[in-house]
Amino acid sequence: EAGVTQFPSHSVIEKGQTVTLRCDPISGHDNLYWYRRVMGKEIKFLLHFVKESKQDESGMPNNRFLAERTGGTYSTLKVQPAELEDSGVYFCASSPGTSGDTQYFGPGTRLTVL
Amino acid sequence: DQQVKQNSPSLSVQEGRISILNCDYTNSMFDYFLWYKKYPAEGPTFLISISSIKDKNEDGRFTVFLNKSAKHLSLHIVPSQPGDSAVYFCAASDFGNEKLTFGTGTRLTIIP
Numbered sequence: 001e002a003g004v005t006q007f008p009s010h011s012v013i014e015k016g017q018t019v020t021l022r023c024d025p026i027s028g029h030d031n032l033y034w035y036r037r038v039m040g041k042e043i044k045f046l047l048h049f050v051k052e053s054k055q056d057e058s059g060m061p062n063n064r065f066l067a068e069r070t071g072g073t074y075s076t077l078k079v080q081p082a083e084l085e086d087s088g089v090y091f092c093a094s095s096p097g098t099s100g101d102t103q104y105f106g107p108g109t110r111l112t113v114l
Numbered sequence: 115d116q117q118v119k120q121n122s123p124s125l126s127v128q129e130g131r132i133s134i135l136n137c138d139y140t141n142s143m144f145d146y147f148l149w150y151k152k153y154p155a156e157g158p159t160f161l162i163s164i165s166s167i168k169d170k171n172e173d174g175r176f177t178v179f180l181n182k183s184a185k186h187l188s189l190h191i192v193p194s195q196p197g198d199s200a201v202y203f204c205a206a207s208d209f210g211n212e213k214l215t216f217g218t219g220t221r222l223t224i225i226p
Binding site: 004031033035040041042043044045048055056058059091093095102103104105106107108 | 116118150155156157158159160163203205211212213214215216217218219
């Protein structure tokens with residue numbers, strides 16, 4: 001069974017540009033999460049999808065971040081316009097569908113904003 | 115305000131000995147606790163978890179202890195092996211809320 005995949009693995013952009021990160025969850029997983037780790041700090045929750053609906057987006061930093069999940073399958077996280085403080089590693093995770101299910105993480109996308 | 119704290123950024127342990135990683139939390143609503151292990155350039159991998167109704171959970175070489183009154187949990191690895199060298203994250207959630215709250219991680223190095 002394929003794990004959670006993320007694309008790209010690394011992105012370097014300039015301040016003010018737009019970047020779109022993609023996550024493909026494990027097939028059949030209804031829950032999809034985005035997290036971010038900045039500069040060796042804790043991994044912070046951004047948002048949670050159940051199928052195509054946003055269940056919890058309390059961790060989204062501001063309205064420069066837009067997450068979508070098309071048809072309840074893959075998800076994209078767009079940052080527009082990017083700022084220096086957006087640099088970090090963005091992780092996606094998925095879980096089957098029951099409360100308390102283990103979350104399986106992807107390898108992350110390292111975003112560097114110059 | 116950090117609700118899950120791992121106060122030791124790093125820990126070195128001799129191969130074959132016991133590794134003890136510690137974690138403290140402040141939010142009394144947390145009722146489910148997890149440990150994730152992370153290798154460089156990979157995502158965190160689930161290791162072991164414990165519900166607040168228990169005070170110990172064991173899985174092979176890994177044991178997690180929970181002290182609710184002290185709001186403290188620890189991960190014991192025995193015996194430690196070179197492949198255990200990684201960053202270990204403590205995480206917590208409450209059952210009505212799926213999001214995980216992580217600590218900053220502890221880098222464990224096993225010395226051969």
